[in-house]
Amino acid sequence: MTNQPGLSQLPLLDGGQIYSSGLGTYPHMGLKGVELFTQALRDGHRLVDTAAQYNNEAALGEAIKRSQVARSDLFVQTKIAGGDQGEATRTGLEESLRRLRLDYVDLTLIHWPNPSRGLYLRTWEELIKLREEGKTKHIGVSNFLPSQIDELIEHTGVCPVVNQIQLSAVIQQRSARDYHRSKQIVTQAWRPLGPGEDLLSQHLVVNIAQQVGRSPAQVVLRWALQCGVVPLSVSSKPERNRENLAIYDFSLSDAQMDALALLDTGGRFARDPMVHEEW
Numbered sequence: 001m002t003n004q005p006g007l008s009q010l011p012l013l014d015g016g017q018i019y020s021s022g023l024g025t026y027p028h029m030g031l032k033g034v035e036l037f038t039q040a041l042r043d044g045h046r047l048v049d050t051a052a053q054y055n056n057e058a059a060l061g062e063a064i065k066r067s068q069v070a071r072s073d074l075f076v077q078t079k080i081a082g083g084d085q086g087e088a089t090r091t092g093l094e095e096s097l098r099r100l101r102l103d104y105v106d107l108t109l110i111h112w113p114n115p116s117r118g119l120y121l122r123t124w125e126e127l128i129k130l131r132e133e134g135k136t137k138h139i140g141v142s143n144f145l146p147s148q149i150d151e152l153i154e155h156t157g158v159c160p161v162v163n164q165i166q167l168s169a170v171i172q173q174r175s176a177r178d179y180h181r182s183k184q185i186v187t188q189a190w191r192p193l194g195p196g197e198d199l200l201s202q203h204l205v206v207n208i209a210q211q212v213g214r215s216p217a218q219v220v221l222r223w224a225l226q227c228g229v230v231p232l233s234v235s236s237k238p239e240r241n242r243e244n245l246a247i248y249d250f251s252l253s254d255a256q257m258d259a260l261a262l263l264d265t266g267g268r269f270a271r272d273p274m275v276h277e278e279w
Contacts, residue, residue: 007019007020007021007044007046007245007248008020008248010186010228010230012138012161012162012186013159013161013183013184013185014138014161016137016138016161018047018075018106018107018138018161018162018186018230019046019047019075019230020225020230021047021221021224021225021230021231021232021233021244021245021247022045022046022047022048022049022075022188022230022231022232023037023040023041023045023047023048023049023232023233023234023241024049024190024232024233024234025037025048025049025050025054025056025059025060025234026050026051026054026056026234027054027056028056028059028234028236029054029055029056029059030056030059031059032236033056033059033060033063034059034062034063034066035063036063036234036236036238036241037059037060037063037064037067038062038063038066038067039238039241040063040234040238040241041063041064041067041069041074042067042069043238043241043242043245044242044245045241045245046069046073046074046075047074047075047077047230047232048060048074048075048076048077049077049078049164049188049190049232050076050077050078050079050100051078051079051081051109051111052078052079052080052081052084052092052095052096052111053079053081053082053111053278053279057078057096057099057100058099058100060076060100061099061100061101061102062101064076064100064101064102065101071102074106075106075107076100076102076105076106076107077105077106077107077108077109078093078096078100078105078107078108078109079108079109079110079111079142080092080093080108080109080110080111080123080127081111081278081279082111082112082114082117082277082278082279083279085110085114085117085119085120085122085123086117086119086122086123086126087122087126089122089123089126089127089130090126090129090130093105093108093127093130093135093136094135096108097135104134104135104136104137105135105136105137106136106137106138107136107137107138107139107140107161107162108127108130108131108136108138108139108140109139109140109141109142109162109164110123110124110127110140110141110142110144111142111143111278112142112143112273112276112277112278113141113143113144113145113148113273114277114278114279115148115273115274115277116277117277120141120144120148120152121151121152121155121156124139124141124152124155124156124158125155125156127139128156128158138161138162139158139160139161140160140161140162140163140164140185140186141160141162141163141164142163142164142165142188142190143163143164143165143166143271143273143276144160144163144165144273145176145273145274146175146176146179148273149163149179149183149185153183159183159184159185160185161185161186162185162186162187162188162230163176163180163185163186163187163188164188164189164190164232165187165188165189165190166189166190166191166270166271167187167189167190167191167192167224167229168189168191168192168193168194168197168199168220168224169194169199169205169220169223169224169260169263169264170194170197170199170202170263170264170265170269171194171197171264171265171266171267171269171270172227172261172263172264173187173270174264177227177228177229181228186230187228187229187230188229188230188231188232189224189229189230189231189232190232192220192221192224192229192231192232192233193217193220193221193233194220196269197265197269199216199220199263200216200217200220201216202216202263204259204260204262204263205219205220205260205263208252208256208259208260211256212250212252212256213250214250215243217233217240217243217244218243218244218246218247218250219252219260220260221233221244221247222247222250222251222252223252223257223260225247225248226251226252226257
């Protein structure tokens with residue numbers, strides 16, 4: 001993975017590196033997804049997040065081929081679906097690789113802990129083996145609580161390099177971020193633009209955007225960057241995806257960061273990983 005103009009990288013605890021912002025892909029799929037992802041890659045996105053559950057890995061694989069971006073410059077990550085946990089983990093990742101038409105992915109995450117199944121520890125053990133075989137360079141989790149990550153570490157001695165969680169300026173997840181920092185785990189944010197919480201229309205966000213001459217989306221993505229969080233955002237409009245990448249040539253002041261901290265609503269809008277499960 002080489003440096004890309006305008007993109008920075010963060011260290012992973014296993015010695016690797018990851019780009020500090022990325023392209024989400026949900027819910028885009030099919031030919032429209034192919035066209036959207038191809039353009040985003042051509043425009044400079046290099047970290048791309050998908051999942052078996054999104055039903056768009058094949059579209060992303062085609063986009064990677066069409067974009068003609070060198071594989072070594074990309075950081076492709078996918079996720080093990082709830083139905084593929086446990087003994088089916090290997091098959092789940094191999095099927096993802098087949099759909100993506102890749103020999104390996106850079107990062108594989110367990111999509112949700114799904115505690116009612118009791119299989120996330122077994123899934124983690126399988127991912128460790130798959131990493132050793134080179135089918136995935138790095139392994140991590142998504143939507144895991146600190147106690148669940150502690151369990152993985154206690155039983156295997158292997159700490160996830162990433163935890164991807166629901167996080168935005170209205171769901172700031174401070175305790176989770178503190179825990180991740182203590183373990184050198186990179187925090188990734190899904191839904192960092194807070195569409196369900198009307199984040200981009202908040203007066204504070206709009207006012208700061210006017211102050212710095214940027215869009216509200218760029219402000220909240222820059223907020224995430226300055227918090228040490230890797231935001232994963234996507235729009236159906238290519239120009240918005242280009243805009244979401246252009247967050248490295250300005251910064252927010254301490255006063256602006258402090259003001260945005262006031263938007264935090266705690267966990268009121270967050271999905272509870274002990275209750276919410278996906279298959």
